[in-house]
Amino acid sequence: MSHWMEHRKPEPGQIALISLLAAWTLAWKGVSLWHAAKDDSKPWFVVLLLSNTMGLLDALYIFRVSRTRRLAVEDTRRDDDYPQQTHSIED
Template identity: 50%
Template sequence: MNSELLNSVDLASYLNIPIELIIIVIIWTLVWKGLALWKAGRKNQPIWFVVLLVVNTFGILEILYIFVFSKINL
């Protein structure tokens, strides 16, 4: 294993990713995840709530849930 990776505390610079991009992705994910979890909770859908809480898709599953799956009456 690469000892530089083990000794590195700054993962963003190791991966050569701008810290601003990481912050934007984190905010994007948290906003969509929060909205989807709130909607799943309000609609009393515990299975969707757990799936949305555990699976991290950078907002893709959350957006699909909000605009597609939450509108389907099962």
Template identity: 60%
Template sequence: MSTTHANHMPPPAARGLIIAAVAWTLAWKGVSLWQAAKDDSKPWFVTLLVTNTLGVLDAVYLFGVSGSRHRRQVSEESVLAVTGEPEQVGHTEET
């Protein structure tokens, strides 16, 4: 007695690997989208939303782009705190 249709379920090891990849991707995607929204970076938000790179692009954004923005802001704040220089009012960019 033969069956006319094949079993389309992947083996248990492959199912576990798929579940792990989905969980890994969702974790990176969630954190990177949250950070891009927090940074008010619309181009990065859209890029991260529509791409699926198993967390690679998300990690690049979190540790490369967003991290450098945060470090720059922290270092400026620490310099202002140490020097006691008041915030420049009326100037949005330095010359």
């Protein structure tokens, strides 16, 4: 009869899966926290720091909420509307 407190050694596949999920989560969390800090959004920073959603909430913040990303996309669109000046006008 096995005791419920007995521990067995994890399989290599389990270790690999946990390591992959940890790396995935850490990458998303790092980028989302960087965006929240850059946006000076303290509430989002705390929520992202304390939550563990395997990167889902972090990705949502980066692509939908982050002001810096939105501004960068708007600047890119605005730059595309105006042709680049290729020569200067002499007085």
